[in-house]
Amino acid sequence: MAESEARRIDAEDYRDRTPNKVTTKNSLVSMVFRSLLLQASFNYERMQACGWLYGILPTLKKIHKDPEDLKASVKMHLEFFNTHPFLVNFIMGLIVAMEEGKENRNTIRAVKVATMGPLGGIGDALCWLTFLPITAGLGASMVLGAAEPNPAGPVLFLILFNIFHFALRFGLMRYGYNTGVKAIATMKEQTKRISHAASIIGLTVVGGLIASMIKLKVAWVITVGQATVPLQEKVFDAVMPNLLPLLYTLLMFYLMKKNYSPTKLIFLTILVGLAGKLIGIF
Amino acid sequence: MDITFGQIILVTIWAFIIGIDQFNILLHIHRPIVTGLVVGLILGDLNTGLITGATLELVAMGMVPLAGAQPPNMVIGGIIGVSFAIISKLPPETAVAIAIPFAIAAQGCVTLIFTAFSPLMHTADRWAEEGRFDSIASLNYLGMACHGAFFALVTFLPLYFGAASAQSIVESVPAWILGGLGVAGGMMPAIGFAMLLKIMLKKEYVAFMLAGFILVTYFGISILGLAVLGACIALYDYYAKGGQEAPKKEVRHHGGI
Structure with missing residues (x-):
């Protein structure tokens, strides 16, 4: 067990393990601008993965001179990713520092997964539920509060909101990168332990995400004589709420292990959705 | 008030721009309060535009995407609401009511785009294997173009055909298709999680x-x-x-x- 595990970790190591520092102040700025397209190819399966890759792709190209390493890195960054679109820059700085340090890919992946969920939650609370209502409310009150609507309201809203927006992005990008660089030395010695610790956090979060992000409920009501039984409330929720999202994830996991391609699974899911809606299961 | 074809085109272009901004770049020019200013200027009634936009902003305030769940689309709500408040001289609340079927249609379009881009991720995986990294990057431009185009379309229809006939066009799409895609979209993160689980x-x-x-x-x-x-x-x-x-x-x- 221990031996096969050691081999697996090795397979996720970069072939060229010489650290390669390519990041400058300017390239951090350019990554912030590229990260504005984080959700450009948003989709239900991988969410922001492809947009995330877009943000760091030029940097990855500079870091990995070995074509196989670059390929492996790009593929890893195409895996599921979803976080808050402003706070993503912290993770970006951190991950770029780890890529420069040629960390093991299991560690990089685990750190990504462990940070994306909590930052998503913090970002929602900070940006969408605090700063946006404050600035937009200020703008709206300038328009509605005066006898003559004041066109400065929307303009002030945009200025205030974007000062906050970009201060957050640039600040977090630099902070994330510096944190990553400082942590690299420890990470190098402790690769396996850090990967293990981050995997614990990561999988706890993934378990929580399965419960909160997958929406699957049946609307089917069985009529037995005069009694009507709504399947969702009376059967599935009675066994365990979120049972169906968990089962569907495990089914996908199982089929993937049976070498079903994810493309097949997507079309299967679309088919289930359409057919289910047509005959009234959902 | 009569609206000229040129004004329709300008409002449609604004819809294209904010259709992109609501997911990308996020300067938040897509908020109703800003749309009120811009559409008010385009249609030549700044005061009505500002008041309607600001009123809708207060309505929209709680409606933000949290943890990936999409609320009723207030971007379309804002642009159609403000337009009809000016064109038909409607109070803001009534103008928003007109916008609701289109907000639902826009929501359907968003679901459609987010679903349609899922299989493309596997094309991206293949391109990664082949080393075509710039092709992967360009998927993001395609996505932005789709975001803008769909919002422009949903805005153009009611402005050009009038709200009533545009509504019948929108409603001619069978409900089970949009509903079914919505259900499938809700289930799809399971595939992304399954891929992570397979590795981790x-x-x-x-x-x-x-x-x-x-x-x-x-x-x-x-x-x-x-x-x-x-x-x-x-x-x-x-x-x-x-x-x-x-x-x-x-x-x-x-x-x-």
């Missing part, structure tokens, strides 16, 4: 995944709280174990005794 899930981590699932399902704990809890366990594990290989040997010794 070793036997020793199964318990943590289940614990995370149970804590959210039964106790409604936030993802941040969950992550902190996970971090507590990870920290304990990290410091309690010391070396990585050593403890395993120790266990074996104990087993021997």
Whole structure:
């Protein structure tokens, strides 16, 4: 067990393990601008993965001179990713520092997964539920509060909101990168332990995400004589709420292990959705 | 008030721009309060535009995308609401009511785009294998173009054909198609998670995944709280174990005794 595990970790190591520092102040700025397209190819399966890759792709190209390493890195960054679109820059700085340090890919992946969920939650609370209502409310009150609507309201809203927006992005990008660089030395010695610790956090979060992000409920009501039984409330929720999202994830996991391609699974899911809606299961 | 074709085109262009801004770049020019200013200027009634936009902004305030769940689309609500408040001289609330079928249609378009881009991720995987990295990057431009184009379309229809006939066009799409795609979209993150699990899930981590699932399902704990809890366990594990290989040997010794 221990031996096969050691081999697996090795397979996720970069072939060229010489650290390669390519990041400058300017390239951090350019990554912030590229990260504005984080959700450009948003989709239900991988969410922001492809947009995330877009943000760091030029940097990855500079870091990995070995074509196989670059390929492996790009593929890893195409895996599921979803976080808050402003706070993503912290993770970006951190991950770029780890890529420069040629960390093991299991560690990089685990750190990504462990940070994306909590930052998503913090970002929602900070940006969408605090700063946006404050600035937009200020703008709206300038328009509605005066006898003559004041066109400065929307303009002030945009200025205030974007000062906050970009201060957050640039600040977090630099902070994330510096944190990553400082942590690299420890990470190098402790690769396996850090990967293990981050995997614990990561999988706890993934378990929580399965419960909160997958929406699957049946609307089917069985009529037995005069009694009507709504399947969702009376059967599935009675066994365990979120049972169906968990089962569907495990089914996908199982089929993937049976070498079903994810493309097949997507079309299967679309088919289930359409057919289910047509005959009234959902 | 009559609206000229040129004005329709300008409002449609604004819809294209803010259709992009609501997902990308996020300068927040897509908020109704800004749309009120811009559409008010285009249609030549700044005061009505500003007041309607600001009123809709207060309505929209709570409607933001949280944890990936899409609320009623207030971008379309804003642009159609403000337009009809000016064109038909309607009070803001009535103007928004006109916008609701189109907000639902826009929501359907968003679901459609987010679903349609899922299979493209596997094209991206293949391109990664072939080393066509710039092609992968350009998928993002395609996505932005789709975001803009669909919002422009949903805005153009009611402005050009009039709200009533545009509504019948929108409603001619069978409900089960949009509904079914919505259901499929809700299930699809399962595939993304399954891929992560396939790579990350070793036997020793199964318990943590289940614990995370149970804590959210039964106790409604936030993802941040969950992550902190996970971090507590990870920290304990990290410091309690010391070396990585050593403890395993120790266990074996104990087993021997």
